[in-house]
Amino acid sequence: xxxxxxxxxxxxxxxxxxxxxxxxxxxxxxxxxxxxxxxxxxxxxxxxxxxxxxxxxxxxxxxxxxxxxxxxxxxxxxxxxxxxxxxxxxxxxxxxxxxxxxxxxxxxxxxxxxxxxxxxxxxxxxxxxxxxxxxxxxxxxxxxxxxxxxxxxxxxxxxxxxxxxxxxxxxxxxxxxxxxxxxxxxxxxxxxxxxxxxxxxxxxxxxxxxxxxxxxxxxxxxxxxxxxxxxxxxxxxxxxxxxxxxxxxxxxxxxxxxxxxxxxxxxxxxxxxxxxxxxxxxxxxxxxxxxxxxxxxxxxxxxxxxxxxxxxxxxxxxxxxxxxxxxxxxxxxxxxxxxxxxxxxxxxxxxxxxxxxxxxxxxxxxxxxxxxxxxxxxxxxxxxxxxxxxxxxxxxxxxxxxxxxxxxxxxxxxxxxxxxxxxxxxxxxxxxxxxxxxxxxxxxxxxxxxxxxxxxxxxxxxxxxxxxxxxxxxxxxxxxxxxxxxxxxxxxxxxxxxxxxxxxxxxxxxxxxxxxxxxxxxxxxxx
Amino acid sequence: xxxxxxxxxxxxxxxxxxxxxxxxxxxxxxxxxxxxxxxxxxxxxxxxxxxxxxxxxxxxxxxxxxxxxxxxxxxxxxxxxxxxxxxxxxxxxxxxxxxxxxxxxxxxxxxxxxxxxxxxxxxxxxxxxxxxxxxxxxxxxxxxxxxxxxxxxxxxxxxxxxxxxxxxxxxxxxxxxxxxxxxxxxxxxxxxxxxxxxxxxxxxxxxxxxxxxxxxxxxxxxxxxxxxxxxxxxxxxxxxxxxxxxxxxxxxxxxxxxxxxxxxxxxxxxxxxxxxxxxxxxxxxxxxxxxxxxxxxxxxxxxxxxxxxxxxxxxxxxxxxxxxxxxxxxxxxxxxxxxxxxxxxxxxxxxxxxxxxxx
Numbered sequence: 001x002x003x004x005x006x007x008x009x010x011x012x013x014x015x016x017x018x019x020x021x022x023x024x025x026x027x028x029x030x031x032x033x034x035x036x037x038x039x040x041x042x043x044x045x046x047x048x049x050x051x052x053x054x055x056x057x058x059x060x061x062x063x064x065x066x067x068x069x070x071x072x073x074x075x076x077x078x079x080x081x082x083x084x085x086x087x088x089x090x091x092x093x094x095x096x097x098x099x100x101x102x103x104x105x106x107x108x109x110x111x112x113x114x115x116x117x118x119x120x121x122x123x124x125x126x127x128x129x130x131x132x133x134x135x136x137x138x139x140x141x142x143x144x145x146x147x148x149x150x151x152x153x154x155x156x157x158x159x160x161x162x163x164x165x166x167x168x169x170x171x172x173x174x175x176x177x178x179x180x181x182x183x184x185x186x187x188x189x190x191x192x193x194x195x196x197x198x199x200x201x202x203x204x205x206x207x208x209x210x211x212x213x214x215x216x217x218x219x220x221x222x223x224x225x226x227x228x229x230x231x232x233x234x235x236x237x238x239x240x241x242x243x244x245x246x247x248x249x250x251x252x253x254x255x256x257x258x259x260x261x262x263x264x265x266x267x268x269x270x271x272x273x274x275x276x277x278x279x280x281x282x283x284x285x286x287x288x289x290x291x292x293x294x295x296x297x298x299x300x301x302x303x304x305x306x307x308x309x310x311x312x313x314x315x316x317x318x319x320x321x322x323x324x325x326x327x328x329x330x331x332x333x334x335x336x337x338x339x340x341x342x343x344x345x346x347x348x349x350x351x352x353x354x355x356x357x358x359x360x361x362x363x364x365x366x367x368x369x370x371x372x373x374x375x376x377x378x379x380x381x382x383x384x385x386x387x388x389x390x391x392x393x394x395x396x397x398x399x400x401x402x403x404x405x406x407x408x409x410x411x412x413x414x415x416x417x418x419x420x421x422x423x424x425x426x427x428x429x430x431x432x433x434x435x436x437x438x439x440x441x442x443x444x445x446x447x448x449x450x451x452x453x454x455x456x457x458x459x460x461x462x463x464x465x466x467x468x469x470x471x472x473x474x475x476x477x478x479x480x481x482x483x484x485x486x487x488x489x490x491x492x493x494x495x496x497x498x499x500x501x502x503x504x505x506x507x508x509x510x511x512x513x514x515x516x517x518x519x520x521x522x523x524x525x526x527x
Numbered sequence: 528x529x530x531x532x533x534x535x536x537x538x539x540x541x542x543x544x545x546x547x548x549x550x551x552x553x554x555x556x557x558x559x560x561x562x563x564x565x566x567x568x569x570x571x572x573x574x575x576x577x578x579x580x581x582x583x584x585x586x587x588x589x590x591x592x593x594x595x596x597x598x599x600x601x602x603x604x605x606x607x608x609x610x611x612x613x614x615x616x617x618x619x620x621x622x623x624x625x626x627x628x629x630x631x632x633x634x635x636x637x638x639x640x641x642x643x644x645x646x647x648x649x650x651x652x653x654x655x656x657x658x659x660x661x662x663x664x665x666x667x668x669x670x671x672x673x674x675x676x677x678x679x680x681x682x683x684x685x686x687x688x689x690x691x692x693x694x695x696x697x698x699x700x701x702x703x704x705x706x707x708x709x710x711x712x713x714x715x716x717x718x719x720x721x722x723x724x725x726x727x728x729x730x731x732x733x734x735x736x737x738x739x740x741x742x743x744x745x746x747x748x749x750x751x752x753x754x755x756x757x758x759x760x761x762x763x764x765x766x767x768x769x770x771x772x773x774x775x776x777x778x779x780x781x782x783x784x785x786x787x788x789x790x791x792x793x794x795x796x797x798x799x800x801x802x803x804x805x806x807x808x809x810x811x812x813x814x815x816x817x818x819x820x821x822x823x824x825x826x827x828x829x830x831x832x833x834x835x836x837x838x839x840x841x842x843x844x845x846x847x848x849x850x851x852x853x854x855x856x857x858x859x860x861x862x863x864x865x866x867x868x869x870x871x872x873x874x875x876x877x878x879x880x881x882x883x884x885x886x
Contacts, residue, residue, distance in 0.1 A: 128764055130763055130764075130765060131759075131763055132756070132759045132760055132763050132765065133760075133765070212751065212752065212755075212756040212759050212760065213752075214752045334557055386626075386628075390628070471605075472603075473577045473578075473579075473603040473604065473605045473628060473629070474575075474577070474601070474602070474603025474604060474605075475603075476604075476606075481584070484583075484584040484585075484606060485584065485585055
């Protein structure tokens with residue numbers, strides 16, 4: 001990336017300071033406490049950094065769990081994505097939209113839905129399928145992340161050049177063309193989605209804890225609860241952080257080619273992929289998997305009649321949680337937009353320093369949620385006065401720390417589509433970069449800003465690990481309430497609350513699709 | 528032409544300025560709104576009380592809401608979560624000792640409340656509603672009051688136990704009749720499971736208590752992450768039976784699972800079932816001490832106790848209260864322990880059981 005900037009402006013300093021105060025400094029402080037503890041008792045802490053015994057087994061199991069989920073979604077999601085992209089029918093088109101629409105449903109809704117379905121199967125068919133343990137947890141987590149894998153696959157297919165496919169078809173069958181030309185081209189992007197799913201499965205404990213299994217990221221939370229020491233929590237989290245950084249390093253090359261590929265418009269849709277009769281049944285199976293993935297949470301949540309009778313009472317009894325969740329999520333988005341815009345703009349314009357900032361940004365996105373909360377408490381507990389400490393501030397900061405890096409990434413990718421010569425031409429008329437930004441880049445970035453804002457909003461609504469730790473007395477998010485109630489199993493009240501979240505997620509998905517439509521129209525492309 | 532070009536340029540510049548200024552004004556207004564919201568939401572409401580409670584939310588929330596409705600005092604609750612058990616909340620109270628943020632601690636057990644008293648973060652308050660409680664349910668200086676009780680029980684899967692004698696003693700965990708991979712306890716380092724371990728140490732002596740858990744471990748009895756996990760595994764048919772709390776077990780019964788609740792050690796000469804009382808305590812230098820006292824009085828009322836029993840949270844009442852419990856505990860033989868002795872054993876069992884089950 002050619003560095004077309006001469007200096008950092010004051011608003012950029014401000015954005016970096018805010019971002020650092022919220023996301024980076026708390027983590028660094030926990031790291032500092034951790035290092036202090038290590039230097040005081042090196043042997044004890046080296047055993048913590050290199051987990052052995054029970055913790056070692058737990059880390060291995062958690063890594064295996066994440067690997068299982070990412071492998072399943074890679075294979076199943078990849079195949080489903082290929083089928084949805086290739087088959088030209090109204091049903092497929094509808095399914096594509098439904099996949100996008102339901103991609104943002106929080107994980108606990110999948111947990112509730114799948115445990116209800118398996119309970120029903122056991123009752124009606126006399127089976128004895130376990131509704132606790134690793135099996136159902138892997139199934140549910142895979143179903144939760146399946147849309148991510150499908151969407152990434154379709155994005156990858158979108159960027160494959162049609163002329164290459166056509167050239168291949170002259171000499172080879174469709175199957176060979178797919179295996180030898182298309183698959184190698186889309187595999188890097190599929191591996192990126194698999195890597196993201198691996199990291200998220202390793203660092204989030206929501207679904208496993210609901211099915212009674214312990215994974216390593218839960219240890220960070222329980223360690224802090226047991227000892228109250230953020231340094232110890234950081235040391236416990238270190239193995240997970242190292243694994244996620246290694247994954248990111250391994251995918252670095254693929255990320256680069258993904259960014260350049262996704263920006264390339266393609267007319268792949270005009271030539272499409274064609275499959276012979278041999279793939280009919282596997283294709284039908286893929287369609288069924290997608291339908292099941294969508295239908296299970298939708299049906300369980302909406303068709304439970306007992307839930308509807310008390311829905312009004314459920315909603316009115318949870319108004320404070322609903323409004324609190326909406327307020328902190330929206331505030332986190334509003335805070336993140338200007339900060340992310342400035343940082344993303346910096347990343348796209350600066351050379352090496354921009355790459356370093358992007359790397360830090362990606363690492364911050366992968367920090368386990370409980371460590372985010374713990375780090376914020378350790379930094380701000382004694383500094384802030386009560387009126388601020390007990391306000392929305394810490395929950396908003398936790399959501400910003402968790403998801404602003406994602407917004408930065410999305411906007412950076414879109415910034416990369418803007419021709420740099422626009423900026424260089426504008427620089428001939430004025431040296432005011434803020435004016436240049438507002439007049440030349442903001443309009444183009446607006447759809448990406450809206451899409452990433454909606455995505456951040458819905459992820460914030462479903463966030464658990466960090467907000468659980470930083471919520472002030474008397475405040476609770478809807479997700480925390482649902483999570484607490486879910487430990488007692490599925491009830492009408494829980495389903496009612498999940499229904500609210502389900503509707504909000506669908507609406508958010510609809511907004512993202514509409515914005516994507518605007519972006520597509522401007523580029524004259526489409527799925 | 529030159530004049531028009533200049534006018535157009537000026538108009539263009541003015542519009543540019545206006546758009547830029549509008550954008551900046553909008554950004555500043557939004558951020559000011561955010562800052563105002565942040566400051567105002569943290570401000571203290573005049574009539575409020577902050578309750579930290581380890582009692583499961585679906586049982587404690589209705590009581591807090593009822594209190595708010597009756598008294599008009601705004602309740603700000605902080606609930607425990609399954610993952611942290613009670614320890615997280617207790618550590619939070621201790622960490623906040625320089626600037627207490629809680630007024631009252633309502634605990635679903637007793638040992639951690641005694642730990643708070645030892646740490647010096649409680650202040651004495653003797654409620655008028657505690658007069659009918661037995662003396663051993665009241666800390667002599669008034670630092671905490673115990674009430675109600677949950678029992679440590681077996682949850683048994685009736686389908687899996689067919690053809691075998693149902694367990695009736697905790698020593699059945701050591702019997703070869705029951706396959707070790709089909710019976711479970713929760714990890715005895717947290718919550719009521721830890722309290723039970725300390726009670727066994729107090730009752731049997733440190734050596735016998737240690738030996739019991741050592742044998743459990745050597746038998747490879749399944750150790751799960753919490754009482755609700757034990758319940759789910761038994762209800763799910765993965766285990767024959769496990770040790771859990773009555774409220775957890777009741778959840779499975781109410782969901783129609785094929786399970787039964789059994790009070791262990793009820794035979795003549797048996798050690799009895801451990802009944803762990805709830806406790807409530809006033810936090811030292813809390814922000815709303817008077818409202819805290821009002822809440823403690825409310826919690827200790829017989830009516831409130833009746834509601835807690837009817838909901839299934841408590842099963843044992845040591846006062847004369849007419850109530851129908853979903854898990855009847857009339858005339859059960861209870862384990863006869865001194866809670867001070869139980870508390871004294873907490874550090875020992877933490878060390879011993881960590882050595883057995885963790886390291």
